[in-house]
Amino acid sequence: MAVRSATNSGSVPGIPGITNQPTTYTKQSQQTLQITSLTQLQIHNQIGNVTVAADPSATSVTVTTIKKVKAASSDDANKEFNNISIQVQPPAAPTSVLTINATAPATGNLFGNHNDSVDINITLPASAITSASAANSSTTTSTQSTAFTLNVTNSVGNISANGLKGIFQLKDDIGDITVQQATLFDSTHVLTGTGNVTFNGDLNTVPLSNGSTPRYKIQSETGNINATLPADTNVILDANTNYGSITSDFPIKATTSDNASNYYGPLNPNSSSGTPVAVLTLNVSTGNVTVHRA
Numbered sequence: 001m002a003v004r005s006a007t008n009s010g011s012v013p014g015i016p017g018i019t020n021q022p023t024t025y026t027k028q029s030q031q032t033l034q035i036t037s038l039t040q041l042q043i044h045n046q047i048g049n050v051t052v053a054a055d056p057s058a059t060s061v062t063v064t065t066i067k068k069v070k071a072a073s074s075d076d077a078n079k080e081f082n083n084i085s086i087q088v089q090p091p092a093a094p095t096s097v098l099t100i101n102a103t104a105p106a107t108g109n110l111f112g113n114h115n116d117s118v119d120i121n122i123t124l125p126a127s128a129i130t131s132a133s134a135a136n137s138s139t140t141t142s143t144q145s146t147a148f149t150l151n152v153t154n155s156v157g158n159i160s161a162n163g164l165k166g167i168f169q170l171k172d173d174i175g176d177i178t179v180q181q182a183t184l185f186d187s188t189h190v191l192t193g194t195g196n197v198t199f200n201g202d203l204n205t206v207p208l209s210n211g212s213t214p215r216y217k218i219q220s221e222t223g224n225i226n227a228t229l230p231a232d233t234n235v236i237l238d239a240n241t242n243y244g245s246i247t248s249d250f251p252i253k254a255t256t257s258d259n260a261s262n263y264y265g266p267l268n269p270n271s272s273s274g275t276p277v278a279v280l281t282l283n284v285s286t287g288n289v290t291v292h293r294a
Contacts, residue, residue, distance in 0.1 A: 022070035025077035033061040048117040054163035186214040205278040214278040228292040234273040241284040249293035
């Protein structure tokens with residue numbers, strides 16, 4: 001059913017002189033898009049979680065949205081649902097952008113309680129991403145512009161990406177960011193203001209034809225960064241925390257001063273793959289940086 005309570009199927013029975021307590025209601029919608037090649041997905045969400053995953057068995061793009069409101073009755077919930085705007089703009093051409101915007105009524109500052117939210121779940125055909133990224137074997141500036149790009153901006157809520165390869169531009173004000181089974185390309189920037197960042201995947205370290213250095217940046221202002229990389233990863237690691245520690249399964253030695261810690265140098269000092277050219281930045285203001293070897 002479109003509207004349901006977290007605790008019952010209708011409104012809370014009224015008691016004379018006592019106002020009904022708000023109950024959480026949800027409304028789910030799903031849209032299927034026939035997209036064979038996708039170069040960019042752009043998502044803007046105010047309050048709620050965003051999940052994007054590639055599915056090898058999928059043949060179309062599926063966009064599932066779940067509106068959540070707190071209301072005293074089903075009628076009130078339906079009115080509140082109408083105040084939440086969700087816009088899905090399919091790409092007009094293979095090189096265009098699939099855009100999803102969700103807007104909920106403001107209920108105070110970011111750190112306060114939020115009555116309304118939207119969860120966005122997107123499933124992409126793995127073949128569509130592969131098709132869009134096929135030109136990246138040379139990894140030049142021009143081919144980077146046609147690589148798949150995931151651009152997510154979230155105010156409050158978690159961001160999760162699974163099974164994707166390309167450029168990740170993920171920004172969260174409050175919430176955790178998780179990127180799993182992914183390949184990061186040059187210009188990737190993952191940032192959360194308050195929350196943890198977890199990355200498990202590899203890096204496309206092919207040198208750029210214009211001579212510039214491939215760079216990938218993962219940041220948390222307040223929170224921890226946990227990165228898991230293949231054992232043969234050959235990059236320069238630029239790791240910093242103003243208040244916390246740096247630990248690694250790789251043979252690096254961080255420099256500590258007061259409560260700060262930093263390291264700049266090869267992730268694999270004894271690598272037989274030659275001098276690393278790519279730079280991975282892991283930067284935390286308050287929190288710890290941990291690098292695992294897969």
